[in-house]
Amino acid sequence: MALTGSCLCGAVQYELTQRPVWSHNCHCSRCRKASGTAFASNLVFKIDALQYSRGKEHLRSFKPHDAE
Numbered sequence: 001m002a003l004t005g006s007c008l009c010g011a012v013q014y015e016l017t018q019r020p021v022w023s024h025n026c027h028c029s030r031c032r033k034a035s036g037t038a039f040a041s042n043l044v045f046k047i048d049a050l051q052y053s054r055g056k057e058h059l060r061s062f063k064p065h066d067a068e
């Protein structure tokens with residue numbers, strides 16, 4: 001099983017090579033804002049399941065001020 005995906009512009013592409021360890025629909029304010037809907041469906045994978053096939057150099061990270 002492999003899932004593939006990308007960011008919205010396609011600059012970053014990835015492949016997930018294992019099954020998710022957890023999934024849920026989150027109704028928090030950040031997920032509602034990011035998805036523009038009442039909830040976001042989230043999948044959680046082990047980090048070694050993730051392989052970038054393109055654009056890893058474009059990745060940035062941030063931590064919201066209210067994140068734990």
Ligand SMILES: [Zn+2]
Binds near residue numbers: 026
């Ligand atoms: Zn959320």
